[in-house]
Amino acid sequence: MKRPRQKTYPLMRTPIHTLTNLSRETGVELLIKRDDLNGFGFGGNKLRKLAYLVEEAKDKGATVLLTYGGVQTNHGRMTAAVAASEGLKCCIVLMGEEPEERTGNLVLDGMFDAQLVYVGADESLEQVTREVMDRYEASGEQVYEIPLGGSNSLGVLGYFDAALEIQEQLQRPVDYLVHAYGSGGTYGGLYLGSRVLSNPFEVMGMNVLYPPSERQKLIDSLMPVLREANERFELGVQIRESDFNITMDTVMEGYNLPDKRTQSTVLRVARKEGIVLDYCYTGKAFSGMLQKIETGEIPKGSRVLFLHTGGSPGIFSEGHLEAMKPRFSGGGSK
Template sequence: MHLACLPRFPLTTLPTPLQRARNLEAAVGPDAPRIYLKRDDLTGLAFGGNKARKLEYLVGDALASGATVLVTEGAAQSNHARMTAAAARLAGLKALLILDARHGAEIAGNLLLDHLLGAEVRIVPGAAERAALMARIGDELRAAGERPYVIPTGGSVPLGAAAYVAMVAEMTLQLLALGEAPRRLYFASSSQGTQAGLVVGASAFSAPYGVRGVAVERPVDALKAECARLANETAQLLGIDASFTAGKIALDDRHVGAGYGVPTEEGLAAIRLLARTEAVFLDPVYSGKAMAGMLADIRAGEIAPDEAVVFLHTGGGPSLFAFGTDLLESGDGIDA
């Protein structure tokens, strides 16, 4: 494996904690399994999250290629965009963020942080305009004398996914120290870089757990195909002799709700539950929906009380501050 040989610019404080969530277990009830939280919301870069790990390799590559500006895209509340802007600052690069306003573009949460970090932010109305601008931005920047390094949505290319192969190695040691062999690893899955890396890592390090993504968008068949493709390219990059097919990718789309970026009642309830049991903050777009998915499986008896599960907390907390109204209006209200 060539993981250690990849160019890497340090951005994270690792390992992130792997914590038992005993208050959450008590709230779930007597049939709860042992629940662990892998705290990738604490990766250490600008409010943390999974993208910090990916960006270490992507920024390493950008610097090696002589880039002057990182360019990426996403929704206005993109965690990936916020962390790209932060990574650029640390690496002495500029950041250009192309964000679409489909789910709102209030200057709050991540978008506020993008501005604080001094990134150049271009807001476009929708997906088509975003794709069109991404297609021409390289030429525009080169004409202005810059050397752009373009990071696709979510940093989900083999170099980014490789970071989650490394995370499996990190967590393997933590589980060994705890004497735990969890049944499943749950997490929010979107542009597939995280899931592809986890799938490759779980195979390479003989993980005891099934890698179980909880989708935050559709269509799930296309996402599974993308995950398998990315996993195969990541394995190839790292010299790992393994291959993956879409049929073997576990991605649960029952908790997406109305679509990407639209909060669900069960996701908002999961946010409140984690805050009130573990003082851990999830978010409405990703980790809240993923936690709702894990809790639904536990309540359906899919994990036995004598087993363990891990929830990989991929971050996203800053977007909470752009969803205050949804949280206030949902369930028992924010003050209950």
């Protein structure tokens, strides 16, 4: 394998522990890997990808990291945190209208001194991005552009490494490794890593981004990244679409919409294990995993590792707070 340079962060190797109460309730041995605890900007899976991307940015002489996301992007928040730690500027191009007040990740973006540029429904993302980059370059800055979610052939190495790390940490093998599928970089890295390790566990991606009818669009986005990473870093993996285990309907009512089933799952995990999931990513993925246990697709007695990819600041966004109000009305909870 050809391995590029990677930034080392002190807490990036995250712990795995058992979810004791939920294991007892479900009849499945549930473990959780805590990538929400990796020490930067409220944590999350993007740090592993950024560890490679920021080194390439510095090698190219970048002074600004520019990336994209929804208005409450976790990836943008983590990019801003990493940029701050490296003495770089950060610009986040946000796909949506500017809210009346900052909540959730937007508060943290401001703390990390990121420039926020909003792209309205009647504007072109490409045109706005080009104008922003031109302004930076005209003032003497060097811009390094990071794709949505940090999910390119270099970024996926973060979760290639995570697959190897998980294999080292586990005292006994697991049957399934479950996580939220968004921009595809986390799944892609875990898939490649598991293949290099001769498939010690089944990687299950729970879609939280694409409408269920757009599976082919998801595959068409994932495959070129996997092929480029495989060739670029000489991984020697046979990539087959038939090997992918990605559940589409876990997006429920749509991306970042806190449906009732996901709300109930988030509260269940909080009240049984004291662990906070979010309504956009981890809550939907965990809910999908529980449903597979209930239907027997994940059989009783299985050993399952859930990857906590972070995202907790999104709980404090305006839309999610509003959705949860009925759960806590009258001073109680439901």
